Amino acid sequence: MLLKKIDIGGLLTPNNVFLAPLAGYTNAVFREMCYNLGAGLTFTEMVSAKGLCYNSKNTRELLYITPSYGGIKAVQLFGSDADYMRRAAESQDVSPFDLIDINMGCPVPKIFGNGDGSALLQDFKRAAAVIAACKKSGKRVSVKFRIGLSAEKLVTADFAKMCEDSGADMITVHGRTRDKIYAGEVNCEEIARAKAAVKIPVIANGGIFSPADADALMERTGADGVMLARGAMYSPWLFAEITGTPVPDRRALIMRQLKDTYSAFGERFAVVFMRKMAAFYTKGMPGSAALREKLFTCDTMEKLEEMIASAQF
Numbered sequence: 001m002l003l004k005k006i007d008i009g010g011l012l013t014p015n016n017v018f019l020a021p022l023a024g025y026t027n028a029v030f031r032e033m034c035y036n037l038g039a040g041l042t043f044t045e046m047v048s049a050k051g052l053c054y055n056s057k058n059t060r061e062l063l064y065i066t067p068s069y070g071g072i073k074a075v076q077l078f079g080s081d082a083d084y085m086r087r088a089a090e091s092q093d094v095s096p097f098d099l100i101d102i103n104m105g106c107p108v109p110k111i112f113g114n115g116d117g118s119a120l121l122q123d124f125k126r127a128a129a130v131i132a133a134c135k136k137s138g139k140r141v142s143v144k145f146r147i148g149l150s151a152e153k154l155v156t157a158d159f160a161k162m163c164e165d166s167g168a169d170m171i172t173v174h175g176r177t178r179d180k181i182y183a184g185e186v187n188c189e190e191i192a193r194a195k196a197a198v199k200i201p202v203i204a205n206g207g208i209f210s211p212a213d214a215d216a217l218m219e220r221t222g223a224d225g226v227m228l229a230r231g232a233m234y235s236p237w238l239f240a241e242i243t244g245t246p247v248p249d250r251r252a253l254i255m256r257q258l259k260d261t262y263s264a265f266g267e268r269f270a271v272v273f274m275r276k277m278a279a280f281y282t283k284g285m286p287g288s289a290a291l292r293e294k295l296f297t298c299d300t301m302e303k304l305e306e307m308i309a310s311a312q313f
């Protein structure tokens, strides 16, 4: 695909192939790995603005950044109360970040039921107030949203315009409706409508699992860049393949991820998390089902290291 820098309110990304926020996955070590593999921008997973305002330790841990991370620092916040969002955006915890992304796409009932995430698609006024409130922090602000709640209620172009008018410096459009969760075709025409409606950069998201998928999404939407989610979770080296970054030895890469995850978050987290990741990374390889079973019996770093050393990636 055509690689280019993206100008997010004066912040220049090295390229236009981004890593999506992924709850439970885009921790600091994974983000740094993807950045080193060629991702032009990475985001934390969604972080509750209220949780930050109430000083929740679990919430604050999601904001950890590895000291060696070399990229632009972007945090994703969720919430629908403008005051909480402003306070979170201006907080000490968020101060290390260059860019605040606002989640207006999460379909999960608990989030939606609170009026957060994709619920904001049906409340333009509130969404606009949330964006303006985050802008008060002086940081760059982007919005990630879906094309609507359902096929009968598409809002893409109008919502994109509202984001721009409220001060957003970039938008990412996930080309599915809320009721589809993560399944089904991505509606490229709707993403194209967002692109036609605004002057700020538009990033297309949904269904990229190969370099050819990235090419197709760029071509069919006319977007400025793409954002990889599950494709990156299963195969982070996709960034290298799409951006032309040299693809490192996968085993060495995974071993490094295991060690860095251990250093950053301790053994218990590293073992549980990396079992899951190693299972993703070996999906479709010969013998992967048997390997997966064995992987889940590994309960120490030592056993997991042995398993990764002997597995085929």
Ligand SMILES: Cc1cc2nc3c(=O)[nH]c(=O)nc-3n(C[C@H](O)[C@H](O)[C@H](O)COP(=O)(O)O)c2cc1C
Pocket: 020, 021, 022, 023, 024, 045, 046, 076, 103, 105, 106, 144, 174, 182, 205, 206, 207, 208, 227, 228, 229, 230, 231
């Ligand atoms: C496990 C998982 C966690 C996710 N967490 C977030 C999140 O924290 N914030 C967000 O905006 N989207 C989140 N998403 C949505 C993705 O960022 C992305 O929009 C969606 O998966 C579509 O892209 P894909 O088809 O390439 O996977 C999540 C998706 C998955 C599968």
